[in-house]
Amino acid sequence: MSSESSMDWVETRCHRILDANLDRAREGLRILEEWCRFGLERADLSATCKALRQEVGSWHRPEFRQARDTTHDPGTSLSHPQERQRTDLNAVLLANCARVQEALRVIEEYGKLIEGDLSDRAKAMRYQIYVLESQLQSRDRLSRLRQARLYLVTSPHPRLLEVVEAALSAGLKLVQYRDKQQEDATRLETACRLAELCQRYGALFLVNDRVDLALACGADGVHLGQQDVPMDVARRILGPDRIVGRSTTSPEELARANAEGADYVGVGPIFATPTKPGKAAAGFDYLGYARQQAQQPFYAIGGIDVSNAAAVVAAGADRLAVVRAIMEAPDPKAATAELLQML
Ligand SMILES: Cc1ncc(COP(=O)(O)OP(=O)(O)O)c(N)n1
Ligand SMILES: Cc1nc(C(=O)O)sc1CCOP(=O)(O)O
Numbered sequence: 627m628s629s630e631s632s633m634d635w636v637e638t639r640c641h642r643i644l645d646a647n648l649d650r651a652r653e654g655l656r657i658l659e660e661w662c663r664f665g666l667e668r669a670d671l672s673a674t675c676k677a678l679r680q681e682v683g684s685w686h687r688p689e690f691r692q693a694r695d696t697t698h699d700p701g702t703s704l705s706h707p708q709e710r711q712r713t714d715l716n717a718v719l720l721a722n723c724a725r726v727q728e729a730l731r732v733i734e735e736y737g738k739l740i741e742g743d744l745s746d747r748a749k750a751m752r753y754q755i756y757v758l759e760s761q762l763q764s765r766d767r768l769s770r771l772r773q774a775r776l777y778l779v780t781s782p783h784p785r786l787l788e789v790v791e792a793a794l795s796a797g798l799k800l801v802q803y804r805d806k807q808q809e810d811a812t813r814l815e816t817a818c819r820l821a822e823l824c825q826r827y828g829a830l831f832l833v834n835d836r837v838d839l840a841l842a843c844g845a846d847g848v849h850l851g852q853q854d855v856p857m858d859v860a861r862r863i864l865g866p867d868r869i870v871g872r873s874t875t876s877p878e879e880l881a882r883a884n885a886e887g888a889d890y891v892g893v894g895p896i897f898a899t900p901t902k903p904g905k906a907a908a909g910f911d912y913l914g915y916a917r918q919q920a921q922q923p924f925y926a927i928g929g930i931d932v933s934n935a936a937a938v939v940a941a942g943a944d945r946l947a948v949v950r951a952i953m954e955a956p957d958p959k960a961a962t963a964e965l966l967q968m969l
C-alpha cells in the first residue's frame with residue numbers, strides 16, 4: 627500500500643468512526659430530550675437537548691457518511707448484558723448521558739486527526755453534558771421525592787441497617803438518618819452504610835441536621851430544623867442538585883421555608899410524641915394550614931402510625947414521616963407495607 631493510500635485508509639476509518647459517534651451522540655441526546663419534554667415537561671431542558679442535538683447534526687459531513695460500512699461493522703452483533711438492563715428511569719438517563727459523553731470523547735480524539743475545530747467543539751459540548759446530567763439527576767431527585775409518600779426517619783437501633791433494609795424491601799423510597807446522641811465518627815460510618823443501602827434499593831437518603839455528614843457520605847440531601855444552618859449555606863455546601871428539607875411547626879416557620887425555597891417541609895408534630903419530648907402537638911389545624919400554604923411537598927410527622935394515619939390523611943396530608951411506627955415495629959417490613967398501602 628503506498629503512503630498516500632495508507633493515509634487515505636486511516637482517514638476513511640476516522641471518517642467512519644466520526645460518523646458512528648456523531649449518530650451515537652445525537653441518538654443519546656434524543657432519548658434525554660424525550661424525557662425532558664414528555665417526562666419532566668421542562669421546556670428549558672428540552673430546548674437545551676434539542677439545541678445540542680442540532681449542533682451535533684451540523685458537525686456531520688458527507689464524507690463521514692460515505693465512509694459508513696454497516697455491513698462489515700463487527701460491532702453490530704456485539705452486545706453487553708448491561709446494555710439491555712435498565713432498572714429504572716434514572717438508569718435510562720444515566721446510561722444515555724454516558725453514551726453521549728463517550729461519543730463526544732471519541733469525536734474529540736479522532737477529530738484531532740481530521741479537523742481541530744470539530745475536536746474543540748466536541749470537548750466543549752462534553753462539559754455541557756456533564757452539567758445536563760447533574761440537572762437531570764437533580765430533577766430526578768426532586769421527582770423521586772414527589773413520588774415518595776412515606777418517609778422513614780430513623781432512631782437509634784441495635785439492628786438499624788436490618789430494620790431500614792426491611793422497610794426498603796417493602797417499597798420505602800425515602801430515608802432520613804437521625805441520631806442526636808452518637809459521636810461523629812460512628813454517625814459518619816452509619817450514614818455511609820445507609821447511603822449505600824438506599825442506593826441499592828433506589829431510595830433517596832438524607833441526613834438529619836448535619837450538612838457536613840450529608841456531604842461526606844454522598845447523601846441525596848439534608849433535613850434542617852429551625853435551629854440548623856440557613857438553607858443557602860446548606861446548598862452552598864451540598865451543591866444545587868441536592869435536596870434540602872426544613873422542619874416547620876407554625877405558619878411563620880412555613881412562610882420562612884417557602885421564602886427560602888425548601889424542597890420539602892416537615893409539618894408537625896401532629897400528635898405529641900415521646901420521640902421528640904417536650905414539643906407540643908401542632909395538630910390538625912396546622913396540618914390544614916400547611917395543605918393550603920405549603921409551596922413544596924410536605925410530610926406530616928409526629929406520633930403517626932397505622933392507627934391514626936387515615937385520620938391524618940383525611941386532615942390533609944398526602945405524605946407521612948414516621949419514626950416509631952417502623953423503627954419499633956415487630957415486623958418493620960409489614961408495618962411499612964401497611965403504611966404504604968394507606969397512602
Ligand atoms: C421530615 C422531618 N420533619 C421534621 C423533622 C424534625 O427534625 P429534627 O432535627 O428531629 O428536629 P428539629 O431540628 O426540627 O427541632 C425531621 N427530622 N424530619
Ligand atoms: C423527628 C420528629 N420531628 C418532629 C417535628 O414535629 O418536627 S416530630 C418527630 C418525631 C416523630 O417520631 P414518631 O413517628 O415516633 O412519633
Ligand SMILES: [Mg+2]
Pocket residue numbers: 834835849850851852854
Ligand atoms: Mg434538626
